[in-house]
Amino acid sequence: MTTQYDALLLLSFGGPEGPDDVLPFLENVTRGRGIPRERLAAVGEHYHLFGGVSPINQQCRDLKAAIEKDLKDHSIDLPVYWGNRNWTPYLADTVREMTQDGVRHAAAFVTSAYSGYSTNDQYVEDIARARAEVPGAPEIDKLPVYCRRAGFVAPFVDATRAALSAAPQDTHLVFTAHSVPLAQPNRELYVAELEEVAATVADEAAPGVPWALVYQSRSGPPSQPWLEPDVCDHLETLHDAGVRSVVTVPIGFVSDHMEVKYDLDHEAAAKADKLGMRFVRVPTPGTDPRFAALARELLTEARTTGGRA
Structure with missing residues (x-):
């Protein structure tokens, strides 16, 4: 029909x-x-x-x-x-x-x-x-x-590849998405899709480069469990492991709105700077x-x- x-x-x-x-x-x-x-x-x-x-x-x-x-x-x-x-x-x-x-x-x-x-x-x-x-x-x-469509994924692939072309060899990829409460309906499907998209972008843009999926922009009370790890906590973990360069890919977002501009470009970038890490954030499809x-x-x-x- x-x-x-x-x-x-x-x-x-x-x-x-x-x-x-x-x-x-x-x-x-x-x-x-x-x-x-x-x-x-x-x-x-x-x-x-x-x-x-x-x-x-x-x-x-x-x-x-x-x-x-x-x-x-x-x-x-x-x-x-x-x-x-x-x-x-x-x-x-x-x-x-x-x-x-x-x-x-x-x-x-x-x-x-x-x-x-x-x-x-x-x-x-x-x-x-x-x-x-x-x-x-x-x-x-x-x-x-x-989320799986080329019109959404391909811009991330190209931007990630471009960012890595100017990055040191020991750079890690950090994929970010908005955290949600663990009790939120359909949370498992949300996470599964994020993991799939992150793997696709990593495989197409940078095969062999280490990567992880992390979360950002949590807004709930401390007593309520949300998806983790937080991006800033993950930067500390990478730093402790000797990593000094990251390329951050906000695959959870379609445009560079406030949760990208503040939570990544301001907050996460400041954390990386404090740790002495190189921090690059790739653009969203926009x-x-x-x-x-x-x-x-x-x-x-x-x-x-x-x-x-």
């Missing part, structure tokens, strides 16, 4: 675009989790180091433009909308705009490549919640996870044409298979 989509929705996490946005944004992200306000203020300082602006919204604007160009280049006349889970443009507002424009059935391409609750299932829930807020909302199918084309490829396949997440 063929599915006729009349729009593509780019769905992302969202982020503050000025100092006054930071605390309200963090309150949106943590609503219902009982996070103390002082903890939110502490996390907010990460954003204030960058003027209170998260890179993610501009990255979504740039990705939206890249997807629109790719669709046009392939003679696909389809409007592309953009909505966020936690900041403007809010998903429900975007769904309302789509409804007013007469959209009846859209496909959603999310800025998260993996399976798991926070990386996949929560997006499905957010789509359902937004549709419930808008009378006459279009049907919206979340496109399948794409607006790489291969990644932008992935939205079209998934959409085209879903049209013919009716596939969804």
